[in-house]
Each structure stands twice: as structure tokens, then as C-alpha cells.
Amino acid sequence: MNSGALKRTLVADLQYDPKFSDCKEKLFPIISRSTINCVPQWKFATRSNQHWENVEIRVPIPLMTKATELKDKIDRLVYYVYEEDDEYAIQDVELRPQIIYSDIEPEVSNDVEFDRIQDVLIQGIRDAKYLIWVAVAWFSNEVLYQELLKKKQNGIHIRIIISDEDSNQNLLQGLKENFECVVVPHSGVWGTNRMHDKFCIVDLDYIMHGSYNWTKAANYNGETLVTTVDRNLVKKFADEFLKIYNENK
Structure with missing residues (x-):
């Protein structure tokens, strides 16, 4: 799935979907500030020529402890929003620290x-x-x-x-x-x-x-x-x- 589209949809769903009203306040700062990558895996999934991919959530380091505590809720949100297609299906959701670069422009x-x-x-x-x-x-x-x-x-x-x-x-x-x-x-x-x-x-x-x-x-x-x-x-x-x-x- 397109990583940018997935993040935009996750953020919008937290804002407006009552399904996640119980955890909106806790998840919104994490998801909105994280970088999200859809990482293809080599193993085949359930359809012909379809592969698995992992959703990698790169969380700002100060938010990692909170994100780890809320991993089950993050998983529930990602699996709910993720859209499978003929090329890829979701296999796993991974939390990893956001990389800190000293030679790139600040986030905009x-x-x-x-x-x-x-x-x-x-x-x-x-x-x-x-x-x-x-x-x-x-x-x-x-x-x-x-x-x-x-x-x-x-x-x-x-x-x-x-x-x-x-x-x-x-x-x-x-x-x-x-x-x-x-x-x-x-x-x-x-x-x-x-x-x-x-x-x-x-x-x-x-x-x-x-x-x-x-x-x-x-x-x-x-x-x-x-x-x-x-x-x-x-x-x-x-x-x-x-x-x-x-x-x-």
C-alpha cells in the first residue's frame, strides 16, 4: 500500500471515526508525528503473485515508550485502515525508532x-x-x-x-x-x-x-x-x- 496514503488515512480516521474515540487522544500524537513505511517481504501471501508487506512505523524516540505501551491499539488501527491489493497484503506492524539525521532539513x-x-x-x-x-x-x-x-x-x-x-x-x-x-x-x-x-x-x-x-x-x-x-x-x-x-x- 502507498505509505503516504496510509498515514493520511490513519490520521484522518483517528480524527473522525468513533471506532477509535477511546484511544484517539493517545494515538494521534504518535501517528501524526511518525514516519510510516510499507516494506515488501519476499514470501508470497494469499493471492497469486501477491507478497506480504510489513507496516513499519518509525516513531520519534521520545514517544517510543508510549507507543510500545499502546502497540495493541496501534495494530488494531493499522489493520482496520490497511487496504490489501493484488500486489501486497499486510503481514505485521512494526514499531521502530525514527532515524535522526543531522544533515537533512527539519521536518515540514x-x-x-x-x-x-x-x-x-x-x-x-x-x-x-x-x-x-x-x-x-x-x-x-x-x-x-x-x-x-x-x-x-x-x-x-x-x-x-x-x-x-x-x-x-x-x-x-x-x-x-x-x-x-x-x-x-x-x-x-x-x-x-x-x-x-x-x-x-x-x-x-x-x-x-x-x-x-x-x-x-x-x-x-x-x-x-x-x-x-x-x-x-x-x-x-x-x-x-x-x-x-x-x-x-
Whole structure:
């Protein structure tokens, strides 16, 4: 099976298939950050001229212990998604450490979501291990607010930048009391220019950005959310975040 297609399908299935809702939070960070290879074997499988192949999951070394503990669930997911054809059938799923190269470019990956954006944001928040920086013009989504509160209780460093909008008032007191929150006033000759960013940085590792404001109403609009793993791009967003934050704190 095509390795790239298999990984994309595994990630999507974890996001949307209720069959794996019991282990989604644990498996998603592992599968999404792993390299997946379909490795042909020399022995014939069940069809004429069909060979076995192993699905090799190259897991980032810091996640190997967790992946090993969850091997049965990973196997269940891979066998469920894998598509057999006339050339290959799955024989085994192997967990191996992701190779560390010093002479290759850092990992860069991008994806875009048009539906169920709130779910993607929630997963991104839950994946955070160290910090979450949010810059969003409108923030009135109670579900996302509660997810941030849970992460704060686990010691995650959280900063939030929002625009000075009437619709932000409902959550404003809670945002200020619980997080390092900055409110950016309107500017310009007529006082109508506003901070209009919509991005979230997680662990200075990846970024979620697009048209989606953190409001309940945004779940019913036509919106986009791009998720990007690219240290150079994340650095640029982080620099912009600090600029806005320091100018308005």
C-alpha cells in the first residue's frame, strides 16, 4: 500500500471515526508525528503473485515508550485502515525508532481543515506539552476556553491575545484571571482598525492558523484552518506574537 496514503488515512480516521474515540487522544500524537513505511517481504501471501508487506512505523524516540505501551491499539488501527491489493497484503506492524539525521532539513508538513475545525483545535491544545500561545480577534467559545483551563492545571504556559470587542466580554474576566491575557485596543483615525489575527502556537513546534475565530458561531461558517509543522514558519509567528504581546501588555 502507498505509505503516504496510509498515514493520511490513519490520521484522518483517528480524527473522525468513533471506532477509535477511546484511544484517539493517545494515538494521534504518535501517528501524526511518525514516519510510516510499507516494506515488501519476499514470501508470497494469499493471492497469486501477491507478497506480504510489513507496516513499519518509525516513531520519534521520545514517544517510543508510549507507543510500545499502546502497540495493541496501534495494530488494531493499522489493520482496520490497511487496504490489501493484488500486489501486497499486510503481514505485521512494526514499531521502530525514527532515524535522526543531522544533515537533512527539519521536518515540514502542512494540512488544511475545512470541517470540524473545533475538533482539530481541541486536539492541538491537548497535544501541548509546554506552552500554548493564542492570538485571535474574537474569543467567546466556552469549549475551547475549558480545554485551555485543563491544560493550565497541568502546568502548561498559556498566553492569549484578543481584540477589544464587545463580544469578548463574556469570557474576558476568566481569560484575564486564568491566563496571561492581553487585550489589543482598536486603532486608526476612526478607531475601526483591529488586531485581526487568528493563530495558535503549540510548544513552538507547530501552528494552527486560518480564518477561524474562536467563537461558537464560527462552527457554522465556511472557514479554513491550516496546521503546519515548520520550525522556521513557527518562529515567524512567535516573533509576531511577542511583538503584539509586548506592545499591549
